[in-house]
Amino acid sequence: MVAGTQIRFAGSAFAIFVLAQVPIAAYMLNGGPGSGKMLLIAICAITVLVGHLSTPIRAQIASHRILGPLVWAVLLGLIAYLTMALHEPRTLGSELSLRLAMGVSVLCLLLDRVSGFLSAMVSEPVALSATLLLLVVASAGPLWIGPWAQILAAQEHVPDAIIAASPLTYLAVLAEHDYLRSQWFYQNTPFGGMRYTYPDALILSTVYILLGVLFWAGESLKRRR
Amino acid sequence: MKFLVKTILAAILISTALTAPEVVAAESVMDQDLRSKAKRATDEGLRFLREEQEENGSWMNSVGITAIALRASLESHRGYSEADGAFITRPIQFILSNVNEDGSITESIQNRNYNTATAITALQLSGNPAYADAIEGGQNFLKALQIDEGEGYDPDHPYYGGIGYGGDERPDLSNQYYALEALSTTGLDSGDPVWQKALIFLNRSQNRSESNDQAWAANDGGFTYMPGYSPHGGTGSYGGMTHVGLIGLLFAGVDRNDPRVQAAYDWIRENYTLDRNPGSKDQQGLYYYYTAFAKSMFAFGEPMVTDGDGAEHNWRNDLAAKLIALQGDDGAWVNDQPRWWEGLKPLVTARAIIALNFSVR
Numbered sequence: 001m002v003a004g005t006q007i008r009f010a011g012s013a014f015a016i017f018v019l020a021q022v023p024i025a026a027y028m029l030n031g032g033p034g035s036g037k038m039l040l041i042a043i044c045a046i047t048v049l050v051g052h053l054s055t056p057i058r059a060q061i062a063s064h065r066i067l068g069p070l071v072w073a074v075l076l077g078l079i080a081y082l083t084m085a086l087h088e089p090r091t092l093g094s095e096l097s098l099r100l101a102m103g104v105s106v107l108c109l110l111l112d113r114v115s116g117f118l119s120a121m122v123s124e125p126v127a128l129s130a131t132l133l134l135l136v137v138a139s140a141g142p143l144w145i146g147p148w149a150q151i152l153a154a155q156e157h158v159p160d161a162i163i164a165a166s167p168l169t170y171l172a173v174l175a176e177h178d179y180l181r182s183q184w185f186y187q188n189t190p191f192g193g194m195r196y197t198y199p200d201a202l203i204l205s206t207v208y209i210l211l212g213v214l215f216w217a218g219e220s221l222k223r224r225r
Numbered sequence: 226m227k228f229l230v231k232t233i234l235a236a237i238l239i240s241t242a243l244t245a246p247e248v249v250a251a252e253s254v255m256d257q258d259l260r261s262k263a264k265r266a267t268d269e270g271l272r273f274l275r276e277e278q279e280e281n282g283s284w285m286n287s288v289g290i291t292a293i294a295l296r297a298s299l300e301s302h303r304g305y306s307e308a309d310g311a312f313i314t315r316p317i318q319f320i321l322s323n324v325n326e327d328g329s330i331t332e333s334i335q336n337r338n339y340n341t342a343t344a345i346t347a348l349q350l351s352g353n354p355a356y357a358d359a360i361e362g363g364q365n366f367l368k369a370l371q372i373d374e375g376e377g378y379d380p381d382h383p384y385y386g387g388i389g390y391g392g393d394e395r396p397d398l399s400n401q402y403y404a405l406e407a408l409s410t411t412g413l414d415s416g417d418p419v420w421q422k423a424l425i426f427l428n429r430s431q432n433r434s435e436s437n438d439q440a441w442a443a444n445d446g447g448f449t450y451m452p453g454y455s456p457h458g459g460t461g462s463y464g465g466m467t468h469v470g471l472i473g474l475l476f477a478g479v480d481r482n483d484p485r486v487q488a489a490y491d492w493i494r495e496n497y498t499l500d501r502n503p504g505s506k507d508q509q510g511l512y513y514y515y516t517a518f519a520k521s522m523f524a525f526g527e528p529m530v531t532d533g534d535g536a537e538h539n540w541r542n543d544l545a546a547k548l549i550a551l552q553g554d555d556g557a558w559v560n561d562q563p564r565w566w567e568g569l570k571p572l573v574t575a576r577a578i579i580a581l582n583f584s585v586r
Binding site for chain 2: 036037038153154173176177178179180181182183186187190193194195196197198
């Protein structure tokens with residue numbers, strides 16, 4: 001990657017870092033936990049969202065189809081790591097924040113590859129919007145499934161599948177945090193009163209990485225035709 | 226002379242009543258036919274539990290459910306122990322196989338408090354000193370879960386002194402109760418700071434403005450799930466939490482004549498029923514209520530309860546009759562309202578048996 005690209009990358013990453021503080025501040029001002037693992041999960045989730053929205057910037061700066069997304073994903077992980085340290089200084093250097101930062105990178109890379117795959121079939125703005133919609137719907141699964149949760153709970157493993165499909169769950173298992181029983185989720189989803197099992201963090205990470213590779217391969221095939 | 230004999234006999238009876246109210250109440254207050262039926266119902270329930278036991282000795286591969294089912298057997302009128310065989314020893318081994326380095330006894334990150342608390346309670350009830358290390362580790366884990374300065378909370382915070390599920394920091398009265406029961410059963414020193422901190426959270430969960438410094442507190446004397454929230458809506462008091470709140474106060478060393486305890490007991494009297502969990506939606510948490518009812522009534526020590534209409538109730542008879550009526554043909558109990566795992570037969574059956582165990586004591 002040439003020096004100019006590196007500088008533009010770094011500059012854009014810094015801008016994203018600064019921009020990400022705005023929704024994080026809004027989250028905390030609106031009563032979100034000001035400390036603890038839920039705050040770290042929220043920081044990581046917001047970073048993933050901001051990172052996805054910044055994909056066009058990344059594409060402009062580095063059009064290299066392999067290195068570009070990889071480096072951007074790592075930078076977003078670093079942004080999450082620094083933001084966590086900013087708001088929770090005691091997490092600096094901890095295994096917890098490193099795991100979460102890695103999780104941010106994995107999620108951002110997967111989202112980048114999903115939108116890349118879709119953009120081989122539709123325009124980039126549509127691909128980005130569709131990926132964003134997918135992210136929001138999957139993350140909010142435990143919420144919108146609410147009215148049907150008790151019915152679905154009668155089917156073994158269905159609640160576990162709904163929970164596993166949410167990227168928020170991925171961040172939560174990396175943090176070893178039972179987020180569905182935190183105050184807001186307990187009051188707004190039915191899962192707090194149900195029996196469920198969180199997926200294994202290593203298995204989820206592997207699945208996300210493999211999915212990213214599959215979407216990448218799919219995009220390459222489509223662009224060759 | 227006759228008067229002297231009568232006086233001496235009365236003194237003996239009164240002193241016996243004051244020193245051992247539970248023994249007197251159980252054997253002389255409960256309808257004996259009902260007591261026999263309750264014991265038979267217990268036997269049927271225990272038979273169901275043995276049939277549902279997994280190969281590894283657990284129930285549903287859950288430490289918490291296993292510990293509660295084990296407790297149901299250990300505390301039953303049969304007085305089961307490890308000497309009685311594998312249906313006792315294997316669940317104990319399953320529990321011990323889930324002891325973790327941090328002292329928790331759990332198979333998952335969620336329910337760490339509930340699992341550890343019920344596990345060390347069951348291990349303590351086994352009476353085997355070989356489990357002392359596991360119990361002590363569990364005690365230390367539960368104490369560390371309590372929300373206090375260690376987690377960055379000061380005494381003014383509504384969470385302070387509470388204990389939650391153990392997978393996140395949100396405390397609630399139900400989880401705090403399980404932890405306090407475990408700590409009390411396993412002999413934690415009454416001077417340990419955990420009790421006074423717990424009392425702060427208990428006060429903030431009671432609808433009693435004289436002792437609750439939270440603005441939302443009403444004044445019916447009952448308890449809600451956690452400061453400022455009831456899963457049945459608003460901040461209302463309901464049966465399950467009022468009973469565990471009352472026991473929690475007693476665990477924390479509050480005298481039964483304290484206004485807080487009396488206010489909770491008055492709420493229980495005013496809302497006395499065994500047809501539902503008073504204050505709850507539908508029949509949610511019904512068997513949790515029955516278990517909490519049995520424990521709190523036993524701990525409070527009054528064999529008769531006068532309800533809000535002035536009618537007297539023998540709580541032992543009422544509870545036993547209700548549970549016998551609800552028992553299924555297979556010996557099990559289950560709640561048609563499955564919230565809070567009450568659709569799981571082994572768990573609900575174990576809870577019902579524990580409630581019956583207290584009623585026949």
